[in-house]
Structures are given as C-alpha cells and as structure tokens.
Amino acid sequence: AQSVTQPDIHITVSEGASLELRCNYSYGATPYLFWYVQSPGQGLQLLLKYFSGDTLVQGIKGFEAEFKRSQSSFNLRKPSVHWSDAAEYFCAVGANTGNQFYFGTGTSLTVIP
Amino acid sequence: DSGVTQTPKHLITATGQRVTLRCSPRSGDLSVYWYQQSLDQGLQFLIHYYNGEERAKGNILERFSAQQFPDLHSELNLSSLELGDSALYFCASSVDRGGGETQYFGPGTRLLVL
Numbered sequence: 001a002q003s004v005t006q007p008d009i010h011i012t013v014s015e016g017a018s019l020e021l022r023c024n025y026s027y028g029a030t031p032y033l034f035w036y037v038q039s040p041g042q043g044l045q046l047l048l049k050y051f052s053g054d055t056l057v058q059g060i061k062g063f064e065a066e067f068k069r070s071q072s073s074f075n076l077r078k079p080s081v082h083w084s085d086a087a088e089y090f091c092a093v094g095a096n097t098g099n100q101f102y103f104g105t106g107t108s109l110t111v112i113p
Numbered sequence: 114d115s116g117v118t119q120t121p122k123h124l125i126t127a128t129g130q131r132v133t134l135r136c137s138p139r140s141g142d143l144s145v146y147w148y149q150q151s152l153d154q155g156l157q158f159l160i161h162y163y164n165g166e167e168r169a170k171g172n173i174l175e176r177f178s179a180q181q182f183p184d185l186h187s188e189l190n191l192s193s194l195e196l197g198d199s200a201l202y203f204c205a206s207s208v209d210r211g212g213g214e215t216q217y218f219g220p221g222t223r224l225l226v227l
Binding site: 032034036042043044045046049051090094100101102103104105106 | 115117146155156158161169171203205211213214215216217218219220221
C-alpha cells in the first residue's frame, strides 16, 4: 500500500539558514511526488512535483526537491529561509493506477529572526 | 488563488444535523476531490469524482455522501453529525483523473460541530 512518512513533526530554523524537510514514501512503482505548503487558515499550494526525468526538481518560492529512488525519499530544500516560509509542509504521493493522493502528516516550520 | 472556490468558509452546527459543503472547480477541470483535515487524522482523502462519476472512495463515512453536477461543481453532504466530524474540509480539482495530475486546492470549509 502507498504511504508517505514525514519524520519531522516540527522544525525550527533561523531566518537565512538552509532548510531540508524529509519525506519518505512507500510505493511499488515510480511514484508521482508532490510538495504542498499550507499557510495558517489557508488551503494547500503546490510547491513542486516530480513525475519523471531529472531527479532534482525546482519549484516556486526558491524551493527544490530531489527524488532518490534508492532511498525512497523526496526531500524538500531551500538554501536560505525567509520568515514568510513559516507554514505547514505536506509531501504527497499520487498513485498512477488510482485517483487519490496520499499525504504525509506534515511538517510545521517555524522561522526565528 | 488556486481558482477553486468553496462555500461556506465557516459552518457551525449541532450534533445530529446535516450540512452541505459546496465546491466549484477551476475552469476546465473535470475532477473534484474531497479531503478532511483534522488534528488527529491529518489530511484524509474522502472521495473523487470525474466528470460526474464517482471514481474512488477513501476514508469516507457512510453518513457522508457527495455528488458532482453537470456543471462540474460538487457538493459534500454530511449527515447525523458528530463532534468528531469537526474539521477542515478541502476540495481540490484537477484537469484529468490520473494519479499524476496536479490537484489544486480550495481554501477549505471549517466545520465546527457543537
């Protein structure tokens, strides 16, 4: 069965520091992978997605993610965090034989000045 | 703004009641998905409709039902409400029905059952 694990429930980083949010997935085939961000009281906004090809994916707001098949991971990174990046981040896998997303439990990011 | 609209934004009701949540997908999108987000369960997929037909069911209770109308808007009906149904309900839409389709999320409807 498909599943997504985000091991870090909460992360705190200083503004300007680098960021890496972890995501591990379980899926029998090549997955479709997504990162979404949810600001307080808002819906989910797509940051980036991976379908195939280049394993390093660039997204909006300066985020990138790298697909590593050997590690079943799709970690999200940003070289320099801004205070406005404070939000909840969700990793998701889309099943290519089904019609639904499987979301991780999310990582809450706090940015301190 | 994702282009997906949901009404109402907030809903307060009592146990045992029935409510209807409405979702309008992005222009041109044929698929509508419903999700429930609660503190203890996280983001759970409920149901998916494609061009008026039910395509997949997730963790949707029998007290809940949904439909997609010819104009592609969708409604999620929640009945015999319980305290535990209090949550944020999201609708998402995508152009097609595959698992690789990007889903665009609405702002959500926050339901509080008292």
